[in-house]
Amino acid sequence: MAELLNVDDVVARIVRAMQPLSGETVPLIDALQRVLAQDVVAPADVPSFASSSMDGYAVRAGDTSGASLETPVRLRVVADIPAGVAPRMTLGAGEAARIMTGAPVPEGADAIVPVEDTSDTWRSDGSSRLSETVEVFRAVKPGDYIRPPGENLRAGETVLEQGTVLRPQDIGIIASLGLAEVPVYRRPRVAIISTGSELVEAGQPLAPGQIYNSNGPMLAALVRSAGGEAIVLPTAPDTLDAVRGCFEAALQRAPDLIISSAGVSVGTHDVVRAVVEELGEIDLWRVNVRPGKPLVYGHVRGIPYFGLPGNPVSAMVTFDLFVRPALNRLQGARQAAPPEIVAVLGEAFESDGRRSYLRVRLERSAGRWVAYSTGTQSSAALLSMVQADGLLILPEGVRHAPAGSEFPVRLLRPLALPG
Numbered sequence: 240m241a242e243l244l245n246v247d248d249v250v251a252r253i254v255r256a257m258q259p260l261s262g263e264t265v266p267l268i269d270a271l272q273r274v275l276a277q278d279v280v281a282p283a284d285v286p287s288f289a290s291s292s293m294d295g296y297a298v299r300a301g302d303t304s305g306a307s308l309e310t311p312v313r314l315r316v317v318a319d320i321p322a323g324v325a326p327r328m329t330l331g332a333g334e335a336a337r338i339m340t341g342a343p344v345p346e347g348a349d350a351i352v353p354v355e356d357t358s359d360t361w362r363s364d365g366s367s368r369l370s371e372t373v374e375v376f377r378a379v380k381p382g383d384y385i386r387p388p389g390e391n392l393r394a395g396e397t398v399l400e401q402g403t404v405l406r407p408q409d410i411g412i413i414a415s416l417g418l419a420e421v422p423v424y425r426r427p428r429v430a431i432i433s434t435g436s437e438l439v440e441a442g443q444p445l446a447p448g449q450i451y452n453s454n455g456p457m458l459a460a461l462v463r464s465a466g467g468e469a470i471v472l473p474t475a476p477d478t479l480d481a482v483r484g485c486f487e488a489a490l491q492r493a494p495d496l497i498i499s500s501a502g503v504s505v506g507t508h509d510v511v512r513a514v515v516e517e518l519g520e521i522d523l524w525r526v527n528v529r530p531g532k533p534l535v536y537g538h539v540r541g542i543p544y545f546g547l548p549g550n551p552v553s554a555m556v557t558f559d560l561f562v563r564p565a566l567n568r569l570q571g572a573r574q575a576a577p578p579e580i581v582a583v584l585g586e587a588f589e590s591d592g593r594r595s596y597l598r599v600r601l602e603r604s605a606g607r608w609v610a611y612s613t614g615t616q617s618s619a620a621l622l623s624m625v626q627a628d629g630l631l632i633l634p635e636g637v638r639h640a641p642a643g644s645e646f647p648v649r650l651l652r653p654l655a656l657p658g
Contacts, residue, residue, distance in 0.1 A: 243527035245635075246560065246594050252523070253536060254564050257543065259571035260425040260495060267413055270405050272466060273423035274570040279399040284389035285415050288325075289344040293384045296335040296357055296373055297348035303378045311358070311374040319369050320345065335373055344385055351384035352377065391415070402573040404466070424571040427467040430489035431458050432499040434511055435549060436476040453551050453621060454500040461558050462498075465566040470494060477502065482514045490540055495569060497542055498562060501549025503535045511546055515539060527635060529593040530618035531557035550618035556596050556630065559649075578650040582610040582631070588640040590633045598627035599648060603657050610648055627651055 262276035291297065298314060306312040318336035320326050320343065330336055330347030337359070338344070338351065354361055358374035392398060398416070399409055405421070413421055433455040441451050452474055459469035470492050475485040482502065489497055502511030503524075512535060515521060519539035526534045530553035535546030545562050547554045559577075567574055580601075588597060599610040610631050613623040629648040633640055640646060 243525055243532065243593070244523060246526060246528050249523060249526050249534075249536070250561060250564055253561060254568050254574065256522075257565050257568035260427060260569050262422050263425050264420045264422050267410060267419055267421050270413075270421045270423060271407065271410060273405050273421070273426075274466065274572045275399055275401050275403045275405065276422040276424045276571060278397050278401050279413055279416070279418070279421070281392040281394055281396045281398055281416055283394045283416075285392040286386060286390065287388060289388055290386045291338045291340055291342050291344060291351045291384060292386050293351050293353045294340050294361065295338060295351045295353040295384065296359075296375070297330060297338045297344055298335045298350055298352055298375070298379065299330060299332060299348060300350040300379050300381045300383070302333060302335075303350070303352065303375050306375045306378045308376045311376050313372050313374050316370055316373050318345065335375075337369060337373075349381040349385070350379040352379055353384065402571050404572055424569075427495040427566055427569040428470060428493065429462045429467045429496045429498060429566070430470045430472060430492055430494035431455060431462065432472050432482075432485050432489060432497065432511075433458075433474045434477060434482055434485070434499060434502040435474070436478075438474045440474065454547075454549070454554050457551060457555060457621075458498055458500060458547075458558065461555065461562075462566070465563050466570050466572070467496070467566050477510055479510050479514060482510050483517070486514055486518055486539060490542065494542060496562075496565065497539055497544045498547060498558075499545075500547045500554045503533050503546035503548070511535075515544060515546065519544065526557075526561075527593050528557070528560065529591060529595040530616075531560070532593065534561060536561070548618070551621040552598075552624055553618040555621075555624060560596075579632075579647045580608055580629070580650065580654070581645050582608040582629075582648045584631075584640055584642050584644050584646065585609040585611045587642050588612065588631065588633065590638055590640070592636055592638050594635045595633040595637075596630040596649065597633065598623045599629055599631045600626060601628040601648065601654060608648070608654070610646075624651070628654065 314335040317334045320338045322339045322341040325343050326345035330345050352375050356377040433452050437449050438452040439449045459471050462469040472485050475481040499511050502509045521537035523536050533548050534557050537544050547557050598613045601608045613626045629650045632647045
């Protein structure tokens with residue numbers, strides 16, 4: 240029997256085989272979670288003008304020297320500057336201009352006095368009448384409460400790099416540059432094939448010996464969570480003709496990747512592998528991982544193909560380990576390390592010597608995370624994935640991990656610290 244393949248070597252080999260898809264331009268409002276196909280460079284300073292960071296009065300700082308509650312400085316109010324209006328005046332000695340947060344600072348002014356440090360009493364609706372004079376109760380220095388041009392970004396500065404997965408704050412900074420569209424990589428189209436004569440789609444009645452198809456909807460959700468477009472094919476029974484027809488139908492949808500679940504092991508009814516070898520080629524098979532050893536990777540008429548195990552936990556774990564990095568690469572995304580923590584084992588764990596990803600729940604104790612099994616580690620027990628906070632990683636060769644030892648945990652959801 241061929242030696243089982245190393246997990247890290249398999250991931251590296253798969254990622255090397257992928258090339259980013261072509262780019263496209265999308266409206267910025269639709270760009271969340273898309274991957275930048277080009278660097279975003281600031282075309283101008285942001286902001287492009289000096290602006291006030293406070294509601295108050297624009298002044299010449301020197302005019303406020305010595306100002307206090309006991310000895311206020313009185314200045315003549317010569318303008319009212321709302322946000323969005325460029326002032327057409329120059330502030331002279333002994334003068335002040337009422338100014339709103341974000342409004343441009345007039346020529347001649349070099350500081351802002353917050354309104355609470357003046358004699359003005361603005362109404363919350365902004366309807367207070369402009370006074371002829373204002374008293375200043377605190378001295379300010381040049382630059383106080385002024386946002387200089389380029390405080391946020393300088394012209395020519397690289398704001399976001401190619402390969403960035405766009406977050407809400409990234410959308411905001413791009414919008415601040417005045418860009419209504421953004422260049423991104425095309426989303427990978429992923430055909431999903433579920434095989435098994437025992438499978439029935441949700442909503443249909445079950446006959447004796449049948450089960451509902453959980454892998455199809457789950458894999459579609461995983462594809463979408465990884466930025467892809469899911470193309471879900473009808474479930475195929477375990478016959479060569481049915482599985483072949485399903486693969487032909489998938490190819491007609493012009494996918495960038497094909498995923499199947501079940502039928503890639505060595506059972507007499509596991510026909511998927513035979514069809515893949517007929518229509519393409521298998522590049523690797525059997526990885527030193529638990530769960531998920533019967534993973535297949537290859538090509539079907541030139542389209543990258545993953546044959547995942549039929550048990551739902553194995554399908555989900557192998558998707559996360561092997562398919563997600565491939566989808567990241569197709570989208571041009573930089574490969575990021577999965578979120579992991581180090582946890583203390585609250586109980587002993589056993590393994591068979593393969594690299595194992597065991598479902599655990601995490602509890603906080605004495606400033607550390609403690610890992611406990613969710614119960615059965617059967618690869619058919621999908622509820623254990625629902626209950627799990629993460630996957631405890633036991634390296635190759637570790638067959639017994641005693642309570643109190645430390646191992647990494649790959650997180651499945653964010654952790655909340657106790658209040």
